Amino acid sequence: MSRKLLHHIFHKIKRKPKRNTSVAVPHYANRLAELIGYFPDDFFWFERAFTHPSFHKKDNSGRYYNYDRLEFLGDSVLALIVSELIFNAFKDANEGELSEIRSKIVSRKNLNEIGRKLHLKQFFGKHSRKQLGENLEGNALEALIGAIYMDKGFEQAKKFVEQRIVGPYMDLRKIRAKISSYKNEMTEWAQKHKKTLRFTHSVETDTRNKDVYFVNLYVDNRLAGRGRGHSRKKAEETASKNAYRKLVK
Numbered sequence: 749m750s751r752k753l754l755h756h757i758f759h760k761i762k763r764k765p766k767r768n769t770s771v772a773v774p775h776y777a778n779r780l781a782e783l784i785g786y787f788p789d790d791f792f793w794f795e796r797a798f799t800h801p802s803f804h805k806k807d808n809s810g811r812y813y814n815y816d817r818l819e820f821l822g823d824s825v826l827a828l829i830v831s832e833l834i835f836n837a838f839k840d841a842n843e844g845e846l847s848e849i850r851s852k853i854v855s856r857k858n859l860n861e862i863g864r865k866l867h868l869k870q871f872f873g874k875h876s877r878k879q880l881g882e883n884l885e886g887n888a889l890e891a892l893i894g895a896i897y898m899d900k901g902f903e904q905a906k907k908f909v910e911q912r913i914v915g916p917y918m919d920l921r922k923i924r925a926k927i928s929s930y931k932n933e934m935t936e937w938a939q940k941h942k943k944t945l946r947f948t949h950s951v952e953t954d955t956r957n958k959d960v961y962f963v964n965l966y967v968d969n970r971l972a973g974r975g976r977g978h979s980r981k982k983a984e985e986t987a988s989k990n991a992y993r994k995l996v997k
Contacts, residue, residue, distance in 0.1 A: 776871055784908055793895035798871040802879055815891035822894030829909045830854055837920050849924055859886035862917050930988035937996050943967050947984055963987040
């Protein structure tokens with residue numbers, strides 16, 4: 749589905765009118781308003797965004813609810829916002845590179861880190877990390893974006909992502925430069941996970957009498973990626989990219 753069509757859908761989608769709910773203004777209302785940049789029209793969505801599945805809460809109809817549905821929505825809204833940002837920021841990038849940059853930005857690891865910096869756990873009460881899980885902040889961040897979208901629409905959600913997520917915590921050009929070097933990515937990954945990397949090289953001459961380099965990348969002596977190119981560097985980069993997509997992404 750094209751970016752323009754997704755943008756049109758998010759702008760034109762008709763949501764139900766604001767509901768009269770029995771959700772009282774929560775004790776964290778002012779902290780939430782400071783975080784998202786406005787005082788919510790309806791705390792109904794935010795109360796759900798900060799409800800972990802383990803809480804086993806029920807609505808007035810007796811149905812269980814939690815942040816899962818808003819997390820699903822927020823994931824899609826965030827993907828569209830980030831797609832638009834990098835589409836406009838990197839006019840020379842092809843589809844594959846844009847996809848890699850977006851994947852890096854919206855990865856669970858990255859969202860967890862940002863959610864922790866935004867102190868999202870404070871909105872879940874005094875529950876233990878064991879109960880809430882290691883991915884709490886990333887899940888909550890996506891649910892929060894979904895809640896903002898339901899409360900105020902796409903433009904407010906976009907403003908939050910740009911001002912509170914991308915602006916303070918992401919340097920898009922550094923992310924692009926980093927993801928463009930798969931050999932560096934693989935080296936960092938190997939160091940973190942205590943793996944050993946080893947490249948093997950061979951060279952042949954093609955029909956135009958030019959050297960063609962062939963590279964195999966082994967992780968702990970197991971073949972993880974192959975690459976070829978008219979320079980050793982390019983062949984290593986291709987092998988690293990293939991290994992990265994297989995092992996890391």
